[in-house]
Amino acid sequence: MTLEWIFRIVEQYWPMFLRGAGVTLLIALIGTVLGGLIGLLAGIVRTIPTPERGLKKIGLKLINIVLSIYIEFFRGTPMIVQAMVIFYGAALAFGYHMNPIIAGVVIVSINTGAYMAEIVRGGIISVDKGQYEASQAIGMNHIQTMMNVVLPQVIRNILPATGNQFIINIKDTAVLSVISISELFFVTKTIAGNNYRYFEAFFVVCILYFIMTYTITLILRYVERRLDGPDNYVIAANPMDTAEDIKRKTQGM
Amino acid sequence: MEAVIDIQGLSKSFGSHEVLKDINFSVDKGEVVTIIGSSGSGKSTLLRCVNLLEKPSGGKIIFNGENILDNKHDVHQYRRNLGMVFQQFNLFNNHNVLGNCVVGQMKVLKRSKEEAEKIALKYLKVVGMDSFVNAKPRQLSGGQKQRVAIARALSMEPDVMLFDEPTSALDPEMVGEVLRVMKELAGTGLTMMIVTHEMEFAKEVSDRVVFMDKGVIAEEGPPERIFNEPTQERTKEFLKRTLKQ
Ligand SMILES: Nc1ncnc2c1ncn2[C@@H]1O[C@H](COP(=O)(O)OP(=O)(O)O)[C@@H](O)[C@H]1O
Ligand SMILES: [Mg+2]
Numbered sequence: 001m002t003l004e005w006i007f008r009i010v011e012q013y014w015p016m017f018l019r020g021a022g023v024t025l026l027i028a029l030i031g032t033v034l035g036g037l038i039g040l041l042a043g044i045v046r047t048i049p050t051p052e053r054g055l056k057k058i059g060l061k062l063i064n065i066v067l068s069i070y071i072e073f074f075r076g077t078p079m080i081v082q083a084m085v086i087f088y089g090a091a092l093a094f095g096y097h098m099n100p101i102i103a104g105v106v107i108v109s110i111n112t113g114a115y116m117a118e119i120v121r122g123g124i125i126s127v128d129k130g131q132y133e134a135s136q137a138i139g140m141n142h143i144q145t146m147m148n149v150v151l152p153q154v155i156r157n158i159l160p161a162t163g164n165q166f167i168i169n170i171k172d173t174a175v176l177s178v179i180s181i182s183e184l185f186f187v188t189k190t191i192a193g194n195n196y197r198y199f200e201a202f203f204v205v206c207i208l209y210f211i212m213t214y215t216i217t218l219i220l221r222y223v224e225r226r227l228d229g230p231d232n233y234v235i236a237a238n239p240m241d242t243a244e245d246i247k248r249k250t251q252g253m
Numbered sequence: 254m255e256a257v258i259d260i261q262g263l264s265k266s267f268g269s270h271e272v273l274k275d276i277n278f279s280v281d282k283g284e285v286v287t288i289i290g291s292s293g294s295g296k297s298t299l300l301r302c303v304n305l306l307e308k309p310s311g312g313k314i315i316f317n318g319e320n321i322l323d324n325k326h327d328v329h330q331y332r333r334n335l336g337m338v339f340q341q342f343n344l345f346n347n348h349n350v351l352g353n354c355v356v357g358q359m360k361v362l363k364r365s366k367e368e369a370e371k372i373a374l375k376y377l378k379v380v381g382m383d384s385f386v387n388a389k390p391r392q393l394s395g396g397q398k399q400r401v402a403i404a405r406a407l408s409m410e411p412d413v414m415l416f417d418e419p420t421s422a423l424d425p426e427m428v429g430e431v432l433r434v435m436k437e438l439a440g441t442g443l444t445m446m447i448v449t450h451e452m453e454f455a456k457e458v459s460d461r462v463v464f465m466d467k468g469v470i471a472e473e474g475p476p477e478r479i480f481n482e483p484t485q486e487r488t489k490e491f492l493k494r495t496l497k498q
Contacts, residue, residue, distance in 0.1 A: 130339060131345065131346065133306055133337075133339065134339065134402075136329075137339075137406075138405070138406075138409060139329050139330070139332040139333035139362075140361055148345075153346055153347045156347070
């Protein structure tokens with residue numbers, strides 16, 4: 001009576017599932033955002049043109065070596081192992097257990113940051129050289145060039161990869177159950193164990209994971225379309241209208 | 254005549270490849286100078302050295318009486334005085350037409366948004382692109398892109414405009430609209446340095462023509478003289494080759 005059990009589990013445990021899903025989404029979302037910021041920063045630093053003068057050059061080189069180690073290390077080890085090392089390592093170092101959810105956010109963030117750093121660096125490098133040259137030719141410095149021309153294009157271009165990372169994070173938070181974070185997978189294990197109904201419980205959670213990831217996919221597609229703007233432009237009726245004029249007119253004043 | 258830019262003994266090497274050798278020449282205020290020469294002769298490199306997109310290996314560039322190649326000078330500050338138009342347009346992909354002409358004014362020259370938009374519209378009108386303020390670069394034809402690129406450079410109100418083969422990437426039917434705009438600008442007293450393969454255009458707009466060959470200035474002079482009675486053998490050969498096409 002598998003079907004019956006599925007309904008019974010959903011009926012009885014839906015608040016637990018929801019709370020688990022909430023924790024999963026929370027960790028994945030904050031982890032992706034923080035990881036995205038880490039990656040953006042790391043990617044920006046790694047593409048700073050090498051300064052000519054001595055001390056700055058050495059400083060930048062050192063920072064780049066540290067960043068490389070960080071990126072390679074976190075991309076080259078399983079997150080489940082990183083979770084154990086960081087969680088129990090922190091316990092050993094500071095003598096107390098971190099709040100597991102905070103530990104989870106930290107682990108997902110630095111893990112995501114390592115991947116995003118490479119994605120951002122690739123995104124920056126792939127912006128056409130002409131975009132930099134035109135910015136420089138107009139008198140912009142490196143920071144102005146990055147802020148006004150390059151990064152807006154990079155962020156648009158890495159959006160699909162970031163969404164992808166978010167989806168990966170939703171699934172991969174499951175491994176955080178090893179440090180007893182009550183995310184969706186951990187909750188499901190508990191429910192399954194309490195009832196000795198493994199297939200049914202995990203079948204339910206399988207659907208739940210899919211609903212979450214597919215919803216994210218749809219939202220991201222919508223955001224991308226919005227960012228690209230309309231395919232056609234409007235030829236301005238009165239070309240001397242400034243943006244202010246247009247605003248005034250559309251507000252009916 | 255007062256020189257805006259005076260280039261003295263300029264050289265440039267890429268590794269061991271010496272691309273520019275001992276270039277001496279100056280551009281006067283209001284002068285239109287075209288640079289001609291076969292591909293690979295160093296025309297682009299010269300133009301790019303003038304606005305320091307390439308770092309010269311030696312020599313001086315005197316601007317407003319000062320050598321901007323000594324270390325004291327702020328490169329970014331200097332570049333504000335020069336407008337550059339590229340063969341590949343290089344419009345900012347993340348900005349619309351108006352944004353392309355406004356962003357530099359606001360961020361570099363610190364003009365207010367209102368002022369920047371007013372100036373941008375003025376120059377977009379000059380190039381005939383003022384009704385396209387909302388268009389994104391990808392929605393424009395090559396000729397339209399290049400006219401916006403010209404307006405973008407003009408909006409910075411530079412002392413000198415540099416053009417590096419502005420029509421070479423265009424379909425033939427769009428060359429005319431860009432050249433027309435440039436002719437108009439030449440008539441306004443704007444100082445211009447133009448690298449071009451359009452010989453008829455060069456004849457018509459130039460105050461002076463510079464012929465480059467293998468990294469040196471082989472010959473220069475008024476267009477009538479360079480095109481009708483060149484003195485150098487290599488100039489004759491180049492003109493014969495180009496005008497035959
Ligand atoms: N970044 C570069 N690195 C190495 N060689 C270059 C570079 N840019 C240009 N060159 C070389 O310099 C020479 C002159 O190039 P360029 O100034 O582009 O000529 P032109 O614009 O007259 O066609 C060519 O031989 C070209 O291969
Ligand atoms: Mg060239």
